[in-house]
Amino acid sequence: MKNQISDCSRFIEQFTLSPGEWIFDYDRLTGTAQFKPLKIDNYAVDTLFKYCDTCLFMSATILDYELFAEWLGIPVGDIYPIRCKSPFDISKNPIHTFRDFNMTYGNLAKSAPMTVPAIESILKRHSDEKGIIHTISNQCRDFLMDNLKSSRLLTHDTDNRSEVLDRFKQSDNPLVLVSPSMNEGVDLPGDECRFQIIYKIPYPDLADKQTLLRAQDNDRWLDYRTCLALVQTHGRGMRFSEDYCTTYMIDNRFMGYVYSDMISNQFLPDTFRDAIDKMARPRNVNNRIDDGIIGKGEEYISTGDYANAIVYFKKLLGKNDCRIYLNLAKAYELASLYEEETEIIIRFFKSGTDCGDAQLHDFRQKLKKLDKLGYFDYNSNMEQLEKEFFKNSLMKNSQSVF
Known part of the structure; x- marks a missing residue:
């Protein structure tokens, strides 16, 4: 009873201080009336944080720790996030x-x-x-x-x-x-x-x-x-x-x-x-190039004729086939044209060209190598590049997705 009285007193005090931050809701089906705070950032300190020097939040579903902190009224600078990979297969x-x-x-x-x-x-x-x-x-x-x-x-x-x-x-x-x-x-x-x-x-x-x-x-x-x-x-x-x-x-x-x-x-x-079975991006085979055409350009590379390989594959740009970009990147790399290699890979990510997971991994690995050579800042730029890729890929393949 004392606890209930204390809870009621605290509610009246908080409601009086900021009545506009509370919502009254009545469920006609259950006959239940509720007062609910719109947000709790103004109340977390008095109801939780003032009782301790350090708070440990443990959850598998803190999806964004900065928003989590904001909604609890915690300065982001006071949060020390530790993210662990799930042990589940x-x-x-x-x-x-x-x-x-x-x-x-x-x-x-x-x-x-x-x-x-x-x-x-x-x-x-x-x-x-x-x-x-x-x-x-x-x-x-x-x-x-x-x-x-x-x-x-x-x-x-x-x-x-x-x-x-x-x-x-x-x-x-x-x-x-x-x-x-x-x-x-x-x-x-x-x-x-x-x-x-x-x-x-x-x-x-x-x-x-x-x-x-x-x-x-x-x-x-x-x-x-x-x-x-x-x-x-x-x-x-x-x-x-x-x-x-x-x-x-x-x-x-x-x-x-x-x-x-x-x-x-x-x-x-x-x-x-x-965990999603179709997380490989939806495949759009429209405008995809015949294997024989790709193979002809790859012959230039295999024989060391990188100049003709570059000319050949550049003429195919605009087609919806990531192998064009991969082969161009390979030819530029073998010709030690690292700036051009970097530019064509960045162009690929911005194009949203159809690409499977294995090929996408190859592009990432190439950029990591270029990062070590000083031609690309992987840590600063990769996240934004991938966002552009998924955005443009989704737009190109929207009919397949929906």
Whole structure:
């Protein structure tokens, strides 16, 4: 009772000092009224930081420590970030994507019925394993419960969430939990979850007053929360280094969103992106050159005729084939024309020309060599070059992505 009185007194004091920073929200369905702060940066010191000299934040989902500090009211200079690579083997936690289902709100009536056979196929593939379907919304949960014909499914409402979760965890049967709200704070190790389906991109609900105002206050906040939800959801079934869980993303907007994040914010960690089966950029074979034409130019290089190789491949520039740039770079390198080699590789990154992961790695390695020779500053320029490459690649291949 004393603690509750103390909490109420602190709330009244804080609300009186800055009433414009608080939101009143009433849920008619549950009959719950809430006062929520728009932001907590003004309250973190009194409620947490004043009780210690040093605070240790440990999390797998601090996606940007500078924004994390800003939103907690911590001066960035007071933060000492330590980032550790995940010990998990991403091959045991893959993300498989679908290209057929646009799950935007306005398209749900058309797309949702089309997803049923795909989900039933996944359930059949994991017929002896437990899993979870993250529906993101109550509407999608209700649709799937009404249309998926399976006795394995169970779901919950706001009143029995904990009870249903406990039943799911304790069962030895291959149950499938269908839920809009199990994407964080849920521990499903080992056989408790061997597969999961993310039905749509988990954008924050802008119908919530606090969410809407936070999004209006900071244009990066919405993307941060979306990426946070993606990473959190992906991690529900992978809880220790020997664990394994397969994730399926139904929403075909997903790959476009991942590429967009790589261009703009880069909130999604490498381990998340590397787990995606289609993370190799979408291939656009339009304007790609025949192997015989490339081979003719490579003959010049193999015979040491670098001058003719350079002339030959320069005439092919503009075609959507990274082998032109690779061979030009090779010819320039062998001719000791390092400035020209640097220029053609930079031109490649700015072109967004179709390129696989192996070839992209070759370009990076060439720039690292040029860095050692003093022709390119890798640490200062590489990040921006890659952003330009992914941006222009996405624009060129947008029809393939979407």
